[in-house]
Amino acid sequence: MIAETIFIEQTIDKVFDAFANLSNWQKVLPDVLDVQTLYDDGYHQEFLMTVDRPNGAETIRGIRFCCPNARIELFQPVPPPGFKSMTGCWTFEEHQGVVQVTAQRWFELLLPDATTKDEDKATAYQDVETKLRGYLHHNLGLFKTSLEGVR
Numbered sequence: 001m002i003a004e005t006i007f008i009e010q011t012i013d014k015v016f017d018a019f020a021n022l023s024n025w026q027k028v029l030p031d032v033l034d035v036q037t038l039y040d041d042g043y044h045q046e047f048l049m050t051v052d053r054p055n056g057a058e059t060i061r062g063i064r065f066c067c068p069n070a071r072i073e074l075f076q077p078v079p080p081p082g083f084k085s086m087t088g089c090w091t092f093e094e095h096q097g098v099v100q101v102t103a104q105r106w107f108e109l110l111l112p113d114a115t116t117k118d119e120d121k122a123t124a125y126q127d128v129e130t131k132l133r134g135y136l137h138h139n140l141g142l143f144k145t146s147l148e149g150v151r
Helices: 012-020 022-028 118-148
Strands: 002-008 032-040 044-053 056-067 071-075 083-095 098-109
Touching: 002 118, 012 022, 012 071, 012 083, 012 098, 012 118, 022 032, 022 044, 022 118, 098 118
Parallel strands: none
Antiparallel strands: 002 098, 032 044, 044 056, 056 071, 071 083, 083 098
């Protein structure tokens, strides 16, 4: 599991809504090319998000469970290339006018079973953790910039 945390000077309603509103992702994150909402009843969400990746556009199917002003859980039934599984969540906690947002990811890599040495597996996981941490940190920062400009 990896986690990144950021503090956003804004109300918890606005912060949570910014993350829960799928159409907002394309406005805030420059690598999001398209978002197609398949289902959204305010708690359950299913969507297709197309993102720009080094090897070209990649469409990810996501399912989220939104607990207003507290938590958004994510499940990807078809994980990104190279992953056996990918899940995550964002938690939201208000502290005297500042909202703490923590993004967490749990994942398992697709690695050859018998042919990969333990040291190679550990290195592969460390490399992916570093990249994912960077993505989470960057994206949280973009949401912070977007939200703190809207008072």
